Amino acid sequence: MVTFVDQVELHLQAGRGGNGCVSVRREKFKPLAGPDGGAGGNGGTIVLVADPQVTTLLEYHRRPHRSAENGAYGAGDYRAGAHGADLELRVPVGTVVKTKDGEVLVDLTEPGTRFVVAEGGLGGLGNHALASQKRKAPGFALLGTEGWAGDVTLELKTIADVAFVGLPSAGKSSLIAAMSAARPKIADYPFTTLHPNLGVVESGGTRFTVADVPGLIEGASEGKGLGLDFLRHVERCSALLHVLDCATLEPGRDPLSDLEIIKTELAAYEVPEGQIPLLERPQLVALNKIDVPEARELAEFVRPDLEAMGYRVFEISTASREGLRELGFALAEVVEAARAKELAETERLERIVLTPKAVDRSAGFRVVTEGGSYGTLYRILGQKPERWVQQTDFQNDEAVGYLADRLQKLGIEDALVKAGAVAGSAVVIGPGSGVVFDWEPALTSAAEVQVGVRGSDERLDGPARRTNKERRADYHDLMDAKAAARDQLERERKSGMWEADEA
Template identity: 65%
Template sequence: MTTFVDRVELHVAAGNGGHGCASVHREKFKPLGGPDGGNGGRGGDVTLIVDQAVTTLLDYHHHPHRKATNGQPGAGDNRTGKEGQDLVLPVPDGTVVLDGAGNVLADLVGQGTMFIAGQGGRGGLGNGALASARRKAPGFALLGEPGEARDVVLELKTVADVALVGYPSAGKSSLISVLSAAKPKIADYPFTTLVPNLGVVTAGSTVYTIADVPGLIPGASQGKGLGLEFLRHVERCSVLVHVLDTATLESDRDPVSDLDMIEEELKLYGGLEDRPRIVVLNKIDIPDGQDLADMIRPELEARGYRVFEASAVARTGLKELSFALAGVTAEARAAKPVEEATRIVIRPKAVDDAGFTVVLEDDGIYRVRGEKPERWVRQTDFNNDEAVGYLADRLNRLGVEDQLRKAGARAGDGVAIGAEDNAVVFDWEPTVTAGAEMLGRRGEDHRLEEPRPAAQRRRDRETERDDVSKEYQEFDPFA
């Protein structure tokens, strides 16, 4: 059964925002007390957060679909809907988040580092929030926005200071088991190590982590063996340690050629040229192993490598190796640039930025793109004429209609707001004040107006009676 997974495709869906409520306050002796519809609640976010206790992406391999809860709709009496609960997903330290095209969205390193993979939708405004001096009784509310849904790829790149690389059965797992408290599986056959093992080593005052990467073979950078799957785990390591088997039983191999092959695969993989290298001649407890180590050590040192001889079985040469790795690790840490304090960069909007664009496409459709108009369209209930008129007024105030005229749009031309796969398309009918005249005094109710004095009401009734009498006198049934 699989117990370690370092790459998964995750399907996340944030919660939808709750719809606003259209309601009128009613109580005794006050049947029409004004709009009191509450706003909808915000949808929950899907957030990835680094947790040091998590070491694998196995849980997301078995359950790749994750969804946050929706916000609740608003209610009368100005009651706001309950917000959706955020979904927090713990991931291992060193997780890289990519989109479907392979672009890096986030590099999560360090306990508590967070990334919002899916943004929850906004709740819609109720008619209580939409009321104004001009629109005293809105008969509509805004819809909640749908939550963000997308597919992301999670890749785990082990965060370690030292990486042990080498052929299968070179003794890497044995070394990490005696240098640290790690307990990897050790056996006398190739590819015993199927997953990276991580251990913590203390040498004097320096504490560092060491990773045992599954064995590499020729062609690993092109996918042969297990190399391609786990080469990503050496990307973050500061030091590379070549573990060479000086007691190999294969007649066509020797430590020097093994080193050349591993270096070639690392070169083909790329991005590791600047990492310091250390060579460990392992298994010197075997007589032939010691003889071969004495023979090839001068050649390796002539190439510029620091060479150490060690035996995990006999526990020889480990102290010198451990302190040498601590020194190189300390140097690598000191060479890293000091991280500056987080700065907030403010980029003011350009003076001529209207917040949207109008483009004439090849099929004759004028497409409107922009955060505000697209969000307003998603919030509109197109079964409510008053809501549609409110959308028309908002677009007109934003300047969409003026831009359509400048772009050459004429009455009856097709206009689409939004992306091709999710757009609202309509035939444009230019007006002076958008939709205001179509629906009359939209959002106004004379029953909510202030009561008139008695004398004024009497004069209005007399005027209305005179108008009716005049119409009756002028009526000719034989005309």
């Protein structure tokens, strides 16, 4: 069984951000000299890099699970955690990155192109960064957020100027080895080539690339053999060279019938929208293996028929290198014409003016009302509130209060009131199960903010110093209370509820 590796599914996990640190600097005569907890490091990001030295996706077929490093935790004395190292995954030039649903994310057609496929999580802030006039020594820190995790599909489509196509064992690998410095695997059995080989050819001052597309068979466009996997590599080529075997000994085969089989498969293959169909591109024919006397006779016999079909025909031998020079000049001519046409089309295109994206002045969230058997649920969706929830330690009341203050400043409570939420309504932040809580608004019916700040640090609230008037009022209240107590005891004694001890 042959395993083809030009399309793989990657399972990615970006690094998680490190948690911030809760620390208070202690000095002599100052038990609480101030917070000094450092921030956590950011998680590592996964980046795809188009590398011309990489030719297949075999490495990712063997190891489809890839993870980046997590960020380190923050520490006291203002020490920030180290960032997680980014993970660079080098892929062949021409790799198309798709989502699990088939949406194209990026087409890496240029060497050195970089694409961030999985963003690392953010590091949490330490309590030093959270200190303020109202919260001088926070007893909490922000947690690091999770990095992106999910699946993407890598699909390789070879980028070359000319594609060599033909049935198995037609001599395509030998031809690319004879015309360039490429050294593909060559053997006397079909399907020797399991992935396209690229070669660079220089002829007549023109430098171009050729691709040895692995052998096709009848029914390849319907998925038989490895045809569908191989045909995608022809999409980007500007010209095709049909390599026909004139020395085959298989019964029922000849150059004309082989050409018809290949043309049928090329015609049945649907190219992406906007591209030229395969059979409408420039095509040449190479009658190979004419170093064999019988093959030379057959090539001379079928050549007039091929030329009558409109093809430029070249009789070649990769063993003796006969005819390769003329073929190289012809291919260079076709490539130059294709490049000139592409350049002319590019110049006719309208100029695209890139303008900066408008600043989003909206709140950055939305409230969705959902109904259910247990009543109405108000779901809050937005990048900021969802991130803030991930950063909150719900075991710390002060951290929960800080989250409530942030949500209020963002305008979420106003939005909930407009959506019809009341005290005790079920509110969830984020998609799916999210974080569910019973909403306790900080707004009165008049939509005025209540006095007080949630999440304030009560540890540093010093005793308030009373004025003389307050002390005098407290003293009078104390004396009045003592007099009232004596009067109550006297009334109880006179009523006979208790008697004084005669002793």
